[in-house]
Amino acid sequence: MPESPDIAAVWSILLERRPGTRGATQEDLLPVVEAAYAEPRLRALYPFPTHGTLRFLRGTPPWREPNHDDLPFILYGGPPYEVYTSGYGELLGEAGTPAEAAALVVSHLPTGQGPA
Template identity: 55%
Template sequence: MAEAPDAATAWRWLLERKPGTRGFHDGETLFALVAAAHARPRLRALYPFPTHGTLKFLRSGPPFDGGDRDMPYVITAGPPYKVCTVHGGALGGGATLEEAVSLVVAHLPADL
């Protein structure tokens, strides 16, 4: 599976559903979530990383260093759509994808 080299390319490939790339075969919920997240400039600056029923947001693209454990992510099963971090666990949920995205933005680390 091809990994996008940078955040802008990762977003573009997700929005285009580029075959052979991460997330291209996932369901409609992921693509609606990607569109909602892409509309937010703070999230658009991050590397979108769909994996195992989640949409994660990483500080940088490959190679991945695992230093994003404090970053919030959305679990795509829902509604409600849960927002979590690896370190902090559940942060809350949203009845809509837009609410979940707002919760992600509200819990982004201050150093971004």
């Protein structure tokens, strides 16, 4: 099985919109990726675009821990940009810009998750 890319490499791949990359053809994903990347605490997490969302995972694949996907995420395609808890458990809020959505995710990260 090929080794999974590290977190910094995945951010780079998403920002460059490399062909064949998950979400590379979705124009409305890039501004959200850029805004999330600007947040150091999010930049420390594994970015995972899927089904119209940008999720932030606790580590790189393969995921063996049950809590790898328990952080808030952004539903892109806005404005508004919706931020939910894991599993769409609760709408944490709506944001007018990708930067506001990223900040909302950061404000709901557990203490000690990512750099201060």
